[in-house]
Amino acid sequence: MNYNVxxxxxxxxxxGAFIPEMLYPNVEELRENYLKIINSESFQTEYKDLLRxxxxxxxxxxxxxxxxxxYNTNVYLKREDLCHTGAHKINNTIGxxxxxxxxxxxxxxxxxxxxxxxVATATACALMGMPCVVHxxxxxxxxxxxxxxxxxxxxxxxxxxxxxxxxxxxxxNEALRDxxxxxxxxxxxxxxxxxxxxxxxxxxxLQAVISEEIMSELQTITGNPEPTxxxxxxxxxxxxxxxxxxxxxxxxxxLIAVEAAGEGIYSxxxxxTTFLGKPGVLHGSKTLLMQTEDGQVVEPHSISAGLDxxxxxxxxxxxxxxxxxxxxxxxDKEAFQAAFMLARxxxxxxxxESAHAVAALETLTFKNSDVVVVNLSGRGDKDMMTYxxxxxxxxxxx
Amino acid sequence: xxxxxxxxxxxxxxxxxxxxxxxxxxxxAGYPAINDTVTxxxxxxxxxxxxxxxxxxxxxxxADGPIIQQSxxxxxxxxxxxxxxxxxxxxxxxxxxxxxxVMGYFNTVMQYGVEKFMQEISAIGIDGVILPDLPLDExxxxxxxxxxSHNISNVSLITPNTSDERLHVIDNITQGFIxxxxxxxxxxNDAKKxxxxxxxxxxxxxxxxxxxxxxxxxxIKNKETFEDACAYANGAIIGSAFVRMLSTxxxxxxxxxxxxxxxxx
Ligand SMILES: Cc1ncc(COP(=O)(O)O)c(C=O)c1O
Numbered sequence: 001m002n003y004n005v006x007x008x009x010x011x012x013x014x015x016g017a018f019i020p021e022m023l024y025p026n027v028e029e030l031r032e033n034y035l036k037i038i039n040s041e042s043f044q045t046e047y048k049d050l051l052r053x054x055x056x057x058x059x060x061x062x063x064x065x066x067x068x069x070x071y072n073t074n075v076y077l078k079r080e081d082l083c084h085t086g087a088h089k090i091n092n093t094i095g096x097x098x099x100x101x102x103x104x105x106x107x108x109x110x111x112x113x114x115x116x117x118x119v120a121t122a123t124a125c126a127l128m129g130m131p132c133v134v135h136x137x138x139x140x141x142x143x144x145x146x147x148x149x150x151x152x153x154x155x156x157x158x159x160x161x162x163x164x165x166x167x168x169x170x171x172x173n174e175a176l177r178d179x180x181x182x183x184x185x186x187x188x189x190x191x192x193x194x195x196x197x198x199x200x201x202x203x204x205x206l207q208a209v210i211s212e213e214i215m216s217e218l219q220t221i222t223g224n225p226e227p228t229x230x231x232x233x234x235x236x237x238x239x240x241x242x243x244x245x246x247x248x249x250x251x252x253x254x255l256i257a258v259e260a261a262g263e264g265i266y267s268x269x270x271x272x273t274t275f276l277g278k279p280g281v282l283h284g285s286k287t288l289l290m291q292t293e294d295g296q297v298v299e300p301h302s303i304s305a306g307l308d309x310x311x312x313x314x315x316x317x318x319x320x321x322x323x324x325x326x327x328x329x330x331x332d333k334e335a336f337q338a339a340f341m342l343a344r345x346x347x348x349x350x351x352x353e354s355a356h357a358v359a360a361l362e363t364l365t366f367k368n369s370d371v372v373v374v375n376l377s378g379r380g381d382k383d384m385m386t387y388x389x390x391x392x393x394x395x396x397x398x
Numbered sequence: 399x400x401x402x403x404x405x406x407x408x409x410x411x412x413x414x415x416x417x418x419x420x421x422x423x424x425x426x427a428g429y430p431a432i433n434d435t436v437t438x439x440x441x442x443x444x445x446x447x448x449x450x451x452x453x454x455x456x457x458x459x460x461a462d463g464p465i466i467q468q469s470x471x472x473x474x475x476x477x478x479x480x481x482x483x484x485x486x487x488x489x490x491x492x493x494x495x496x497x498x499x500v501m502g503y504f505n506t507v508m509q510y511g512v513e514k515f516m517q518e519i520s521a522i523g524i525d526g527v528i529l530p531d532l533p534l535d536e537x538x539x540x541x542x543x544x545x546x547s548h549n550i551s552n553v554s555l556i557t558p559n560t561s562d563e564r565l566h567v568i569d570n571i572t573q574g575f576i577x578x579x580x581x582x583x584x585x586x587n588d589a590k591k592x593x594x595x596x597x598x599x600x601x602x603x604x605x606x607x608x609x610x611x612x613x614x615x616x617x618i619k620n621k622e623t624f625e626d627a628c629a630y631a632n633g634a635i636i637g638s639a640f641v642r643m644l645s646t647x648x649x650x651x652x653x654x655x656x657x658x659x660x661x662x663x
Contacts, residue, residue: 169458
């Protein structure tokens with residue numbers, strides 16, 4: 001079974017490039033160039049140098065002793081939260097901006113949900129001296145204020161998306177519209193493994209550094225590069241794609257993707273796409289999509305803005321369909337409680353997104369010999385407002 | 399893949415009879431009210447438009463600007479679905495004779511079932527489809543034979559950035575017309591038209607010697623922009639400006655007649 005993208009841009013029956021003709025030349029130009037650029041020595045040298053000296057890679061693979069005792073197994077945290085700007089998103093934006101530069105693009109646009117991708121894009125743009133426009137849902141602008149201020153301080157223009165649910169899906173629509181209106185000079189830095197081919201593959205390759213490091217770190221620590229489990233949360237799926245990438249063909253490694261169940265999978269306020277979705281087309285790819293019988297996209301819900309998306313990347317739809325990855329979910333409350341648990345057990349405040357992955361430790365059972373890697377995709381600074389205001393509601397014992 | 403089976407429908411017949419100043423009006427199905435679809439359609443025929451394009455609403459219309467986004471949203475909230483629309487149009491050929499195209503995003507058609515959709519619209523007497531996010535390769539590989547076997551014209555878009563090579567491929571498979579997007583823009587983007595110099599693009603396409611008829615759309619909004627477009631193509635398509643008029647109309651039929659008269663006379 002091939003879990004990577006095929007020549008036509010598909011993962012099994014998912015993927016493709018379902019874009020209006022207005023975007024065809026842009027996407028085609030990228031498709032023709034991305035592998036050439038990524039594989040070039042000049043790109044690799046510059047990318048690796050920036051990951052090391054600017055982003056702060058490799059990030060630690062931390063053996064979480066107290067967490068391991070609590071769950072009677074061996075838990076390792078892949079500390080993407082220690083990346084510059086506070087999440088894995090910057091691995092991707094640094095890579096894409098280097099590609100954009102090599103393609104002669106002079107203006108950068110992005111969509112953002114939690115604001116982490118927006119901040120990571122604004123950061124990369126500041127670093128390269130390029131103008132940056134970030135589209136962000138009006139609802140997300142409210143709930144992720146600190147990140148909005150960070151983007152502005154970094155020199156980016158933040159444009160509120162006022163349509164639909166005013167969250168990540170709508171920000172992505174607006175970014176696509178921006179690209180349609182400015183096709184020649186503009187490069188669209190997509191923040192997850194979503195969008196038309198080649199984006200899912202390009203972003204997965206740029207995040208693959210996560211699993212590459214996990215393997216060498218585990219080799220050093222345990223003498224075996226393979227964990228028994230890799231757990232990651234899935235919004236669009238970029239941190240999961242990066243954490244899974246080098247394990248896709250290593251069948252001994254169980255891959256676990258955690259979706260946001262919101263107020264409960266079947267509550268009507270959920271973003272658990274593999275449970276609620278059907279094959280459909282959104283934002284340029286055929287994938288699993290939460291939608292009505294008539295094909296209207298359903299507005300998702302999650303306490304975590306980064307997971308508040310009605311689809312998943314086509315690669316994950318394929319991993320789900322083939323059974324290569326196991327898809328589970330965590331509710332708002334479970335994630336919230338996991339965040340406090342992690343803070344008090346290990347002294348690490350996770351992003352709400354990442355807290356969904358941590359919550360899986362509670363749901364799953366492990367052998368005490370298992371080696372469980374949890375991808376801690378980001379830190380919780382941006383979520384402090386939510387942690388403060390909803391503490392009463394979620395932490396009362398019953 | 400590029401061999402086509404010649405089809406014949408009201409659209410292909412229209413272009414044989416008339417080759418200039420064709421007016422195509424876009425409107426969103428089920429808008430302003432759910433039962434306005436047929437009313438609008440009949441008024442447009444009466445007003446003398448040459449063909450119509452009925453929008454099937456989608457929650458995430460990325461190629462559209464604010465006006466058509468809003469009409470789509472209202473239409474969905476009014477309860478419009480493909481099933482409802484085809485029900486409304488069931489007997490349309492008893493009353494309306496001009497070519498009818500349906501326009502929509504691929505997901506809604508995919509959920510309805512592409513084969514069932516083509517079969518049913520063909521049976522009703524719809525002549526063409528415009529699915530802007532169904533790419534050319536997907537169309538030729540999976541749906542071209544289906545469309546042609548049902549006498550449905552699939553309308554492809556081209557833009558100022560479409561390469562000559564691709565233009566020729568599109569020209570070869572087109573049955574009906576090529577939809578020339580006037581500028582790099584979403585629909586109804588007023589800011590665009592004035593700043594972009596379109597002459598070079600319009601003339602280049604006009605002088606390419608394509609065999610397919612061409613209609614220019616996006617940001618055509620009044621007599622002036624309509625006539626300008628008609629100088630370079632077989633006709634033009636008005637969407638957002640018409641939908642904007644509908645959004646405030648107190649008397650749809652009278653306003654439609656007046657809107658069309660202002661363009662044509
Ligand atoms: C910390 C963090 N983790 C995870 C995600 C979800 O995105 P993805 O599934 O692409 O990793 C986000 C998105 O904003 C994020 O900020």
